[in-house]
Amino acid sequence: MKSAADCLRAIREYSGPPLRFMEVCGTHTDSIFRSGLRDVLPETIRLISGPGCPVCVTPGGYIGAACRLSREDNNVLCTFGDMMRVPGTAGSLAEARAQGGRVRIVYSPMEVLDLAEKAPDLTFYMTAVGFETTLPIYALMLEEMCRRNIKNVRFLTAVKAILPALRWICAGGHAIDGFIGPGHVSAIIGADAYREISGDFGVPVAVAGFEYEHLAAALWDLVNQCRAGSAAVHNLYPNVVTPSGNTAALTLIDKYFVKADTAWRGLGVIEGSGYVLRPAFAEYSAGDWDADSDISEPPGCLCGSVIIGASAPTDCPFFGTRCTPLDPVGPCMVSAEGACGIYYRNRERL
Ligand code: SF4
Ligand code: SF4
Structure with missing residues (x-):
């Protein structure tokens, strides 16, 4: 492999038509900023952020359903910390908790199983969001629930598949000249999937x-x-990503989950772009939240457009004024992997 310096030298010599490359993953966006890579690219090469942040693409209707569940008697809504401040149809989970909803932040999904075993009279709802990267963890939870005969855990699923979103972006004529494939997701689905x-x-x-x-x-x-x-798939992360992915993880996913249509914030419902529990495991499902899903943004927020690279965070009139990480208006400012938050943290480089 060429050294980074040689790669950059070759990139800077590029003198063809303008190119727009999408880094699908939020951690890539962050690394690109922190490393200063953006600063040394020629003006003809533009990097845009994609839909790879699980928090950003989760619609307000899903958050609304989670808030409702947290307020029902004998329920405990378990979630990761980065979901707490995401705005939903009727406020965030942090607000639901402040209003008396039972919301518990967990650091590992497996924690939920111990909680559930200790409190059999309560029902624990897990907010299952993420991409193929996190799906094996939920499958492992189910494996463990079956083994330990735990019956009081339910999954509120909004797990996304990355490929349908990329197809949606390409089919929508968003003029992407190349994708930087996300490292972690690719480790599961394999490079050939692209x-x-x-x-x-x-x-x-x-x-x-x-x-x-x-x-x-x-x-x-x-x-x-x-x-x-040329339009090929090149795997530049072969130590971690294989052509066919992680077979054990894919088998485990397939045992418990099946593809289904699902709603993305700002994008709408994309066919076959989500994962839900197989009918055989329906007893562990918190039900369908898509039916009353709201995919709109808070008024004035451009997150839906930022997620697909059609707008940069700095195009949003709220960026850095009404919307900051301490007081976010939209999800892209909340999450560590959200483009707006990353741009804000690196605003002196813009
Ligand atoms: S899970 Fe990994 S690959 Fe996916 S968006 Fe986050 S950092 Fe990127
Ligand atoms: S800056 Fe804030 S309001 Fe604007 S798109 Fe980003 S998250 Fe939404």
């Missing part, structure tokens, strides 16, 4: 890790592919 994107839409994909060298190599690869008119 062939449908490169094949059907002629958009190259470079799967990358999270270090400066990985990202420089991915950008160089995409520039090179665009220059050559």
Whole structure:
């Protein structure tokens, strides 16, 4: 592999038409900022953030359903800390807790099982959000629940599949010239999974890790592919990502979950873009929240457009004024992987 310096030198020599590359994953966005990579790119190469943050793409209707569950008698709503301040249809989970809802922050989903065993009279609802990266953990929870005969845990599922979202973006004519494939998701689904994107839409994909060298190599690869008119999938993270993914994790996912249509914040319902429990495990489901889902943003917030790279966080009139990490208006400012929060933390580099 070329050194990062050689990659950057080659990228800076690029003199073709403007290129727009999407880094799908929020951690990539963060690494790109922190490493200063954005600062050294030529003006013709623009990096845009994608839909890879699980918090940002979770619709307000889902948060609304979680808040409602937390207020019902004998329920405990368990969630990760980064979901607490995400605005929903009727406030956030933090507000629901302040108003008496039983909301418990967990650091590991497995914690929920111990809580459930100790309090058999209560029902514990787990907010199951994320992408293919977190799905094996929920599957392991189910495995453990079956083994320990735990019956008082339910999953409020809003787990997303990354490929349908990328297809949606490509099919919508959003003019993406290349994707930097997310390292963690790719470790589960495998690099070959992106062939449908490169094949059907002629958009190259470079799967990358999270270090400066990985990202420089991915950008160089995409520039090179665009220059050559090629649209292949190149796996630049082979120590972690295999062509076919993590077979054990995929088998476990398939045992408990099945693909279904689901709603994305700002994007709407995308066919086959989510995972729900298989009918055989329906007793562990918190039910369908999509039916009353609200995919709209808080008034004036551009998150839906930021998620698909159609707007930069700085295009939003609230950025850094009405909307900051301490007082967020939309989810992209709440999450550590959200584009607005990352841009805000790196605002002196903009
Ligand atoms: S889970 Fe990993 S790959 Fe997915 S968005 Fe987060 S950091 Fe990126
Ligand atoms: S700056 Fe705030 S209000 Fe604007 S798009 Fe981002 S999260 Fe939404």
